[in-house]
Amino acid sequence: MNKRPTIRDVAAMAGVSVATVSRVLSGDYPVANATRTKVQRAVRELDYVVNAHARALSGSTSNVVALVMYDVVTPFFAFIASGVEYQATESDRLCLVCTTHGDPDRELEIVKLMREQHADAVILVGGVNMTDDYRERMYRYAKGLEDAGSRLVLCGRPSLGPDFPAITVEYDNAGGAYSATSHLLSSGHRRIAMLGGPIGNTTFDARLDGYRRALEAFRVAVDPALIVHGDMSQESGFRQVQRLLSSGVAFTAIFAANDFVAAGAMRALRAAGKSVPGDVSVIGYDDTPFAPELTPALTSVHVPHEQLGRTAVKLALQRGEGSARQHVMLGTHIAMRDSVRPLI
Amino acid sequence: MNKRPTIRDVAAMAGVSVATVSRVLSGDYPVANATRTKVQRAVRELDYVVNAHARALSGSTSNVVALVMYDVVTPFFAFIASGVEYQATESDRLCLVCTTHGDPDRELEIVKLMREQHADAVILVGGVNMTDDYRERMYRYAKGLEDAGSRLVLCGRPSLGPDFPAITVEYDNAGGAYSATSHLLSSGHRRIAMLGGPIGNTTFDARLDGYRRALEAFRVAVDPALIVHGDMSQESGFRQVQRLLSSGVAFTAIFAANDFVAAGAMRALRAAGKSVPGDVSVIGYDDTPFAPELTPALTSVHVPHEQLGRTAVKLALQRGEGSARQHVMLGTHIAMRDSVRPLI
DNA sequence: ACGCGTAGGGTAAACGCTTTCTAGAATCGT
DNA sequence: ACGATTCTAGAAAGCGTTTACCCTACGCGT
Numbered sequence: 001m002n003k004r005p006t007i008r009d010v011a012a013m014a015g016v017s018v019a020t021v022s023r024v025l026s027g028d029y030p031v032a033n034a035t036r037t038k039v040q041r042a043v044r045e046l047d048y049v050v051n052a053h054a055r056a057l058s059g060s061t062s063n064v065v066a067l068v069m070y071d072v073v074t075p076f077f078a079f080i081a082s083g084v085e086y087q088a089t090e091s092d093r094l095c096l097v098c099t100t101h102g103d104p105d106r107e108l109e110i111v112k113l114m115r116e117q118h119a120d121a122v123i124l125v126g127g128v129n130m131t132d133d134y135r136e137r138m139y140r141y142a143k144g145l146e147d148a149g150s151r152l153v154l155c156g157r158p159s160l161g162p163d164f165p166a167i168t169v170e171y172d173n174a175g176g177a178y179s180a181t182s183h184l185l186s187s188g189h190r191r192i193a194m195l196g197g198p199i200g201n202t203t204f205d206a207r208l209d210g211y212r213r214a215l216e217a218f219r220v221a222v223d224p225a226l227i228v229h230g231d232m233s234q235e236s237g238f239r240q241v242q243r244l245l246s247s248g249v250a251f252t253a254i255f256a257a258n259d260f261v262a263a264g265a266m267r268a269l270r271a272a273g274k275s276v277p278g279d280v281s282v283i284g285y286d287d288t289p290f291a292p293e294l295t296p297a298l299t300s301v302h303v304p305h306e307q308l309g310r311t312a313v314k315l316a317l318q319r320g321e322g323s324a325r326q327h328v329m330l331g332t333h334i335a336m337r338d339s340v341r342p343l344i
Numbered sequence: 345m346n347k348r349p350t351i352r353d354v355a356a357m358a359g360v361s362v363a364t365v366s367r368v369l370s371g372d373y374p375v376a377n378a379t380r381t382k383v384q385r386a387v388r389e390l391d392y393v394v395n396a397h398a399r400a401l402s403g404s405t406s407n408v409v410a411l412v413m414y415d416v417v418t419p420f421f422a423f424i425a426s427g428v429e430y431q432a433t434e435s436d437r438l439c440l441v442c443t444t445h446g447d448p449d450r451e452l453e454i455v456k457l458m459r460e461q462h463a464d465a466v467i468l469v470g471g472v473n474m475t476d477d478y479r480e481r482m483y484r485y486a487k488g489l490e491d492a493g494s495r496l497v498l499c500g501r502p503s504l505g506p507d508f509p510a511i512t513v514e515y516d517n518a519g520g521a522y523s524a525t526s527h528l529l530s531s532g533h534r535r536i537a538m539l540g541g542p543i544g545n546t547t548f549d550a551r552l553d554g555y556r557r558a559l560e561a562f563r564v565a566v567d568p569a570l571i572v573h574g575d576m577s578q579e580s581g582f583r584q585v586q587r588l589l590s591s592g593v594a595f596t597a598i599f600a601a602n603d604f605v606a607a608g609a610m611r612a613l614r615a616a617g618k619s620v621p622g623d624v625s626v627i628g629y630d631d632t633p634f635a636p637e638l639t640p641a642l643t644s645v646h647v648p649h650e651q652l653g654r655t656a657v658k659l660a661l662q663r664g665e666g667s668a669r670q671h672v673m674l675g676t677h678i679a680m681r682d683s684v685r686p687l688i
Numbered sequence: 689a690c691g692c693g694t695a696g697g698g699t700a701a702a703c704g705c706t707t708t709c710t711a712g713a714a715t716c717g718t
Numbered sequence: 719a720c721g722a723t724t725c726t727a728g729a730a731a732g733c734g735t736t737t738a739c740c741c742t743a744c745g746c747g748t
Binding site for chain 1: 733734735736737
Binding site: 002003004047049050051052053054056057062064071072073075078079081082085086089094095096097098099112113115116117118144147148149234263264266267270288289290292293294295 | 391393399415416417419422423425430440443456459608610614633
């Protein structure tokens with residue numbers, strides 16, 4: 001196992017100074033052709049690669065963007081990660097991925113690690129519990145990261161105000177829920193159950209809010225008995241529908257917090273002998289890849305996950321006046337499939 | 345925006361030398377309690393965090409593991425990534441994620457970047473086309489990474505031999521296919537269609553191989569008309585089954601290259617008026633989270649994805665004699681659900 | 689012929705940390 | 719009470735780059 005060659009070795013072999021090697025490598029300084037060739041030959045000969053840490057130490061940019069999310073396997077996050085990774089690569093950046101599994105302490109630790117790493121951008125993804133504690137924490141993050149020269153990006157969660165030193169990239173979460181509910185309403189449904197997510201989470205609160213607003217727009221009373229809460233799993237959807245069914249509340253449609261919950265709900269309906277969409281229409285959220293494979297194919301609200309990720313990186317990397325606190329909102333739309341049927 | 349403080353600032357504020365600050369921070373050297381307290385106060389006061397690049401440059405370990413895979417959203421990869429991330433965190437490492445989308449040039453570039461980064465481990469995930477070119481490339485990777493002090497890990501792909509300087513973490517791919525096919529055979533099926541993946545890919549070749557071996561073990565002739573190839577998408581499964589159906593070959597069961605293909609296959613069967621498992625039994629591979637949500641719930645071969653990822657990191661990080669070229673093989677098993685029915 | 693702008697390239701000072709070497713102070717054994 | 723240890727902490731030498739600064743040589747206008 002040879003020791004890895006340094007720039008001095010290259011310089012020695014090429015018979016030039018280290019400065020010249022550095023200049024050939026970065027290509028931003030005039031170098032005679034003959035010299036360039038000699039250096040390049042030496043680089044190839046020694047199989048030399050620069051030491052990224054030395055470069056970062058000297059140059060002060062690390063070419064790394066960090067992605068901080070709940071987990072890595074939920075399609076919602078995976079697709080945002082995909083967009084981030086894509087754009088990062090396009091911008092010649094490496095992509096650090098960290099997961100919190102909802103633990104604020106872990107998040108704090110990660111942000112600290114990212115300050116240590118001099119990450120160009122730190123992208124925090126997904127809904128949160130919008131408490132005072134959260135705001136404070138974010139403020140500390142923003143300050144710490146700003147001093148480290150990093151950009152803080154809030155992705156798929158609400159902005160903290162135009163003065164807050166962070167970029168926000170949202171999608172029209174409530175709007176999507178509004179459309180979904182409206183779709184059911186204009187199909188004649190009036191008794192629409194809402195299978196909500198955890199209470200307090202900005203993502204699911206917004207979806208619930210869109211649901212409410214749509215009902216109000218159609219002058220349909222919001223029946224609290226039709227609104228239930230759980231987590232975001234299939235199991236939760238399954239159990240929520242079971243409970244709904246056994247409680248005896250009447251409903252002809254379901255709006256689920258996401259596609260997993262919707263899948264569980266459809267399973268519960270099937271188990272109870274109800275047909276979808278014959279007896280009950282179902283609509284999900286996130287337009288997960290498996291939505292078209294369910295039976296019936298699930299109508300769902302499409303979220304531009306990848307574009308969220310790409311936009312986050314793009315905005316974070318563009319320097320210039322005011323670029324540190326922008327706010328963009330991407331649109332959502334319904335992917336119509338077979339799980340909704342007009343009522344008569 | 346304050347400039348970020350350095351260790352000298354901390355030392356100055358605490359009235360000690362930088363060496364002392366460094367020692368307090370790493371905690372591996374005796375420091376008087378009073379001194380430690382002073383330093384810690386200064387650290388908190390200044391909100392100081394170390395510069396990871398300076399540390400890596402000096403200490404020569406970067407605390408980063410790199411994950412190189414086809415993409416980030418396919419459940420197969422996402423779950424392996426999850427395992428890697430989990431174990432990396434547990435081992436106090438950061439996790440760099442890169443995708444190749446099958447482009448060898450990109451892969452080469454990534455490996456170079458990882459050499460630059462001094463990554464502790466570089467984990468290459470997923471099946472490949474086992475050509476001479478591939479072997480050569482891997483050999484170059486291994487050498488370059490070894491010189492950089494990195495470990496090369498092949499995860500979910502075959503070993504390159506006991507002398508090859510890389511760690512291999514596989515799962516029993518052919519074995520899983522063997523079990524799946526045997527399961528169908530012992531349920532009485534004899535005409536079993538194989539919906540294969542791309543030809544030449546180690547992952548799908550192995551699954552095909554397991555299929556063949558099981559048939560042979562049951563003394564059932566392998567009918568080439570029953571073996572078709574496509575990519576790994578739902579669409580591919582859909583089209584392959586359509587073609588099979590219109591070609592008129594008889595079959596009572598399908599073994600699909602993975603769950604996506606299986607889902608597409610079931611959709612095609614349904615579209616053709618065939619019932620699953622009434623007319624045709626179907627079995628998938630990978631035991632994706634949506635498998636239980638399909639109708640009928642899909643029987644599938646379970647792969648310990650997360651454990652693959654965790655093991656990869658664990659082995660790569662353990663130092664010591666011979667630790668650079670180990671080979672482990674994890675088991676697979678069938679997750680039985682409702683898409684297989686005994687043939688009378 | 690002379691001063692000057694510029695291409696080409698070398699020297700050395702950062703960048704922020706870890707770690708070896710060294711040395712004074714405190715403690716201990718006898 | 720005195721040399722021998724043991725603590726504790728500072729000085730300084732790297733780690734591998736980039737880059738500011740400096741110098742030489744050459745072409746050119748006048």
